[in-house]
Amino acid sequence: MLHITSAKYLSGYKLWIAFDDGTSGEVDLANELKGSMFEPLKDLAEFQNVSVDPELETIVWPNGADLAPEFLKALQSKQSV
Structure with missing residues (x-):
């Protein structure tokens, strides 16, 4: 099961999110x-x-x-392409 270990506000509707699988990245929630x-x-x-x-x-x-x-992980993966 995937968990979030930390989240930080960046700007607009963007967050930096770290997951317990060691990955992290920016997620833009403007359309969500x-x-x-x-x-x-x-x-x-x-x-x-x-x-x-x-x-x-x-x-x-x-x-x-x-x-x-x-x-959030799926969105982050999709947006980083």
Whole structure:
């Protein structure tokens, strides 16, 4: 099972994410913030409040939004091509 070990806000809707398999990279979430849970994150001040939940081992925001590590890994791989 894949987990996120750290996440850092870069700019815009971009994060630098490190995974427990030793890989890391930039992920741009600009086109992924869909639905009522993610709507507040379109405000960059809210988006920047990202953190890694130690129990869920993925990124989360104060409003309860989170994204699965597997989704983020696939997105990072796709965007790095």
